[in-house]
Amino acid sequence: MNDPLPAAPMPDTIANDLALAIHEHRLMPGTKLSEEELGEIYGVSRTIIRAALQRLAHDRLVELKRNRGAYVAQPTVREAREVFEARALLEPRTARSAAERITEDDLAALQRHIDEEHAAIDDGEAGRALFLSGQFHLEIARIADQATITDFITQLVARSSLIIALYWHRRGALCESHAHHALMRAFAERDSDLAEELMKNHLLDLLSSLDLRNRTSAPASLREALGA
Amino acid sequence: MNDPLPAAPMPDTIANDLALAIHEHRLMPGTKLSEEELGEIYGVSRTIIRAALQRLAHDRLVELKRNRGAYVAQPTVREAREVFEARALLEPRTARSAAERITEDDLAALQRHIDEEHAAIDDGEAGRALFLSGQFHLEIARIADQATITDFITQLVARSSLIIALYWHRRGALCESHAHHALMRAFAERDSDLAEELMKNHLLDLLSSLDLRNRTSAPASLREALGA
DNA sequence: TCGATTCGGATTGTATACAATGTTGTGTCG
DNA sequence: CGACACAACATTGTATACAATCCGAATCGA
Structure with missing residues (x-):
């Protein structure tokens, strides 16, 4: 009767949210995903964000560059x-x-x-x-x-x-x-x-229906894409 | 001893090591993977261990039970x-x-x-x-x-x-x-x-060559399996 | 004696602080 | 004027501290 959300683990929630944004092309390939910025947006610490980004990186939706941050993946x-x-x-x-x-x-x-x-x-x-x-x-x-x-x-x-x-x-x-x-x-x-x-x-x-010769990228703003 | 490795990212190193142990049946299904114990074994903090376990969980080699820890997976x-x-x-x-x-x-x-x-x-x-x-x-x-x-x-x-x-x-x-x-x-x-x-x-x-009717599990000790 | 309950210990979940690394802008030297 | 070097900054990597949760044992009551 109560508990609208059975308290899904935060990292997964955020990962799914980001995955949806990527899927819907609100986040475009190449967009930088700053840990601190995401933390502010979702109101959690970088710990949670990092877990979410790691999950997305494993799915190849995000590329994790060591010491340089996470970016929405750009498949070759x-x-x-x-x-x-x-x-x-x-x-x-x-x-x-x-x-x-x-x-x-x-x-x-x-x-x-x-x-x-x-x-x-x-x-x-x-x-x-x-x-x-x-x-x-x-x-x-x-x-x-x-x-x-x-x-x-x-x-x-x-x-x-x-x-x-x-x-x-x-x-x-x-x-x-x-x-x-x-x-x-x-x-x-x-x-x-x-x-x-x-x-x-x-x-x-x-x-x-794809043109697999050259890419036509176009990064986007982060906060705007997530509507938060 | 020496330290010849060009410093591969720790979480991946540990994840690979654990994956190998699982692959070689030194770690048997159901074995609990305590974060603190692993941290002592590898000489790193739980932060690193958690990242490694997360990666293994995504590969379904370990099962992450919320608030209860990580266990070597037991496929049904x-x-x-x-x-x-x-x-x-x-x-x-x-x-x-x-x-x-x-x-x-x-x-x-x-x-x-x-x-x-x-x-x-x-x-x-x-x-x-x-x-x-x-x-x-x-x-x-x-x-x-x-x-x-x-x-x-x-x-x-x-x-x-x-x-x-x-x-x-x-x-x-x-x-x-x-x-x-x-x-x-x-x-x-x-x-x-x-x-x-x-x-x-x-x-x-x-x-x-498998008997897919009942399982024959047998947990093992952690330190022993990893030989450290 | 058996069951439910509560308290204690242990383990995980999260936040924060600090260290390491990469980047960028500035200044000097050629 | 351009290129290199260095320093200040920003961001990520890691460790640690604290909070929340779970499990088990001891206790209390029937």
């Missing part, structure tokens, strides 16, 4: 390719598993996700739309019921967001949403072959 | 299955890639690895043999030249070591070595199809 072209290679290896098979074991409740949850995604796009909230688009992939992994693989995909999706921030060149924001719709239909019909194939192509489309 | 049966599912998804394809791009130098390095493995087995150093066996898989991933996937396999191999500690039954340590030999031959002949197939079967053999 090579890393970008590797991330999508890994996704191409993991996600199609995961989509197949998901299609084989998906329940009506899962389908409803997926549909809600897609609806939210549309709402965000209609509201012009590009960052949130991007985040939800990633969550769609995670939801599929969750349905496949393989926690370990889901963890990996979580990391890959998060890094993809950074990659998109650096290398995406405008070429149809719609394909995302259409591809998700098509996947949704495959799931609804329990067509695992189709789901696997659609996911594979979806990832290839995503990769081909 | 479910986690064990998931880890090998993930390996079955990643490693055969990685072995294929490795076979396609392996160089003479790589082959020599792999052979040295196998030789070391044999030496350890002959010397009765079971823990070290197990570690080297894992390193063999990592070496293959490294040859495939996909850092991201290699990172994942690193985690999975480390966790496999915990799983073996808990669920291993068939005492035949030889099958490992034979399978690695066969893989080695496939690599030498650049037979990528064979390499993929051999890796797939190798992992299945590994999985079938």
Whole structure:
């Protein structure tokens, strides 16, 4: 009845908050994450901030330069390719598993996700739309019921967001949403072959929508991005 | 003694040392990792130890129980299955890639690895043999030249070591070595199809050599395991 | 005797203080 | 005028002190 928050450990809370900001492109690659500044923003000491930054560094969302501070990661072209290679290896098979074991409740949850995604796009909230688009992939992994693989995909999706921030060149924001719709239909019909194939192509489309030749970075203000 | 190391960051050094101890089964699943005790052993403050433990926790090698301390992780049966599912998804394809791009130098390095493995087995150093066996898989991933996937396999191999500690039954340590030999031959002949197939079967053999019904734990002393 | 309760010790969680390192601006020398 | 050297500053790295929490044992009561 009480306790709205069961007191989640502070470092994880902050790490998740920062991860969300990165995912939604409020924090852009290269942005410096000063420990003291973050401490002031969240009202905690650097101890907590450091733990959070360490966690993000382990997920490769943040780069920790010794004695020089933490920065939002800037994946190289090579890393970008590797991330999508890994996704191409993991996600199609995961989509197949998901299609084989998906329940009506899962389908409803997926549909809600897609609806939210549309709402965000209609509201012009590009960052949130991007985040939800990633969550769609995670939801599929969750349905496949393989926690370990889901963890990996979580990391890959998060890094993809950074990659998109650096290398995406405008070429149809719609394909995302259409591809998700098509996947949704495959799931609804329990067509695992189709789901696997659609996911594979979806990832290839995503990769081909990137310009992996030069980066187009653009650092941002810290306090502003976090709205605190 | 001397101090020849170019001062690698302490937390990582300690984390690696602990990871090695876990990998070699000197630290068994369930062993409590007291911050103060570790601090005394390594001659650093709890700050460093906490950072190391956090890193290991993120790799799922240790479990962090809030307000109750860190323990060497005890993967459940479910986690064990998931880890090998993930390996079955990643490693055969990685072995294929490795076979396609392996160089003479790589082959020599792999052979040295196998030789070391044999030496350890002959010397009765079971823990070290197990570690080297894992390193063999990592070496293959490294040859495939996909850092991201290699990172994942690193985690999975480390966790496999915990799983073996808990669920291993068939005492035949030889099958490992034979399978690695066969893989080695496939690599030498650049037979990528064979390499993929051999890796797939190798992992299945590994999985079938586990008894995933009940665990057989056995905690150990901390100072003794770390030999300090 | 058995159970619940409370007090004590031990361990972890967090904040703060200090040391080490990297950066930047300034001044001098060539 | 430019380049190097040095010094002051800012930021991170580490240690320590204190607070919060948990576990267990002893005590009290039924």
